[in-house]
Amino acid sequence: MLTGKQKRYLRAKAHHIDPIFQVGKGGLNENLIEQLNDALEKRELIKVSVLQNNMDEKAILGEEVARRVYGELVQIIGSTIILYKPSKKHKKIELPR
Structure with a gap:
């Protein structure tokens, strides 16, 4: 579980990162989850863009993605x-205490 200070730190680091994945009307599938896991292993911090044709609620989708990749949801903006x-x-990112 991330602390507020750690989330602020990660949000600042993510500011200059471009989204590398998109979730469209097909939603989440095993192939996308596998690719997200590979990207998270290499980068640790990624952005995922949710397209307009995806009808899922973004908050629920964000929690679902984080749960399925065994990662942390930093922010939905x-x-x-x-x-x-x-x-x-x-290991590239050293989180503050």
């Missing part, structure tokens, strides 16, 4: 979901 998961092999 507009139609963008920010996810964090510490890497096992490529």
